[in-house]
Amino acid sequence: MPTHGQPQTPPKKLARLGALSLFTDFGEKNRRPTSTKSEKLVTNSTKFDLPRFQICNFQICEEFWCAGVDLNRNFDISFGTTDSSNDPCSAVFHGTGPFSEPETQAIKAGLENAMKEHNGKVVQVSVHSYTQKWMFPNSYNQSQSKYHNDLKSVAQKAVEALRNEHGTVFQSGPTATTVYPASGTSSDWAHEKLGIKYSFALELRDKGASGFLLPVNEIQPTVEETYAGVVAMANEIYKEFQKN
Secondary structure (H helix, E strand, C coil): CEECCCCCCCHHHHHCCCHHHHHCCCCHHHCCCCCHHHHHHHHCHHHCCCCCEECCCCEEECCEEECCCCHHHCCCCCCCCCCCECCCCCCCECCCCCCCCHHHHHHHHHHHHHHHHCCCCCEEEEEEECCCEEEECCCCCCCCCCCHHHHHHHHHHHHHHHHHHHCCCCEEEEHHHHCCCCCCCHHHHHHHHCCCCEEEEEEECCCCCCCCCCCHHHHHHHHHHHHHHHHHHHHHHHHHHHHC
């Protein structure tokens, strides 16, 4: 689960969503109280792993602090073409080439290994902030994935469960048409190049009132509602994994 952007919602907090205990044998003491559906998923969790990567990258450019490489433009999928820049001080600097950064190289290696170890039964989720979206490929153009209907169905289940927690409304859909086209993203690369059917990109709270500086009192509700969405997502996908 790569995290990206300037997330004010701390990745360590997001880990407490229970995602790790959903997909790894993390021990009874790490579990939070769960619903019946969640508990069923946890019971079956030892079949899955969920590596989590926090991706942050800063560098100095011409005596100024620059944003560094936007790691979500550094993947080898339509690299450097859309919403991407070769300017090292741009917020969407894509790097010197695909997988030029150790962080993206690590994600690539981790996902490739996971695909081998779990016979292709892998889900990729990239967590960002903000704008309240639950998105899926494609990002680099407005064509639909061949799995569009399945991705849409799972995303809708996720945002419905998320909304039931605190009433927060998320929009779901392909990234290119839900926000804007962008090339070199992790979700597109994982989906199209690596063959991970269920690849998602989340944008958490809020819709812009606070920007990246999410108020402290909104962090815990964000954790709780995102957890609910992740559980709903995983339950739906697990049904398919059980059949194959």
